[in-house]
Amino acid sequence: MRVHKGYRKTGDGKGKKIKISFRLPSYYFKLLVALLLLSGSSLLLYGWPWSIDMVVQPTLLAHERPMPPPEGTLPIAGAERPLTESEAEAMPNPVEPTPESLARGKLLFETYCQVCHGAGGKGDGPVGKKWLFPPDITAPSVVEHGDGRYYSVISYGGMTMPQYSEMLSSRDRWAVIRYIRKLQGK
Numbered sequence: 515m516r517v518h519k520g521y522r523k524t525g526d527g528k529g530k531k532i533k534i535s536f537r538l539p540s541y542y543f544k545l546l547v548a549l550l551l552l553s554g555s556s557l558l559l560y561g562w563p564w565s566i567d568m569v570v571q572p573t574l575l576a577h578e579r580p581m582p583p584p585e586g587t588l589p590i591a592g593a594e595r596p597l598t599e600s601e602a603e604a605m606p607n608p609v610e611p612t613p614e615s616l617a618r619g620k621l622l623f624e625t626y627c628q629v630c631h632g633a634g635g636k637g638d639g640p641v642g643k644k645w646l647f648p649p650d651i652t653a654p655s656v657v658e659h660g661d662g663r664y665y666s667v668i669s670y671g672g673m674t675m676p677q678y679s680e681m682l683s684s685r686d687r688w689a690v691i692r693y694i695r696k697l698q699g700k
């Protein structure tokens with residue numbers, strides 16, 4: 515029970531000091547508890563007074579091991595470090611022109627390159643005829659370029675030619691070059 519002091523107006527204009535008292539309804543405390551619980555849970559939801567969402571998350575601590583990558587997805591023969599253009603151009607072709615490497619190179623050329631360069635390398639592939647207009651890679655001006663130069667263009671792209679370092683492994687790029695040399699009659 516609460517007791518309040520108050521004034522009640524009287525007819526003569528003066529106030530009359532009275533005591534006002536009232537009893538809180540019985541459900542008041544239940545309501546209060548429910549409100550507290552409700553506000554408490556919503557505060558938890560919002561992480562008040564500040565959000566702790568960034569802290570409470572799966573974090574890899576210094577001493578913890580990340581999950582090992584699935585088998586066969588880690589380069590075990592060493593990964594290729596990015597080369598500068600001149601470094602790439604100076605490289606000799608480490609892949610020998612064997613029937614296997616030429617067959618591999620042919621398959622890759624047909625898959626990735628023929629669409630622009632054409633089956634014979636003349637630049638007359640369906641895309642090459644309409645767009646980008648690649649050079650005839652059997653022309654003397656291209657033939658005279660070293661394997662390293664081709665490797666650089668295939669790996670990092672040319673002015674308009676796309677780059678293939680992510681699609682073709684280093685060995686595959688060299689194998690394609692062997693196949694290009696074959697197309698050039700070398």
Ligand code: HEC
Pocket residue numbers: 622623626627628629630631641642646647648649651656659663664667668671672673674675676678690691694
């Ligand atoms: C989207 C079309 C396109 C595709 C696909 C393409 N090329 Fe090219 N390629 C070009 C263009 C255009 C050039 C002219 C050079 C430039 O882009 O600066 C070129 C140039 C070249 C050259 C000449 C480099 C030099 O020394 O002048 C070689 C070699 C070559 N491409 C090989 C390939 C190989 C191998 C593939 C497949 C892995 C390939 N290209 C896929 C468009 C393409």
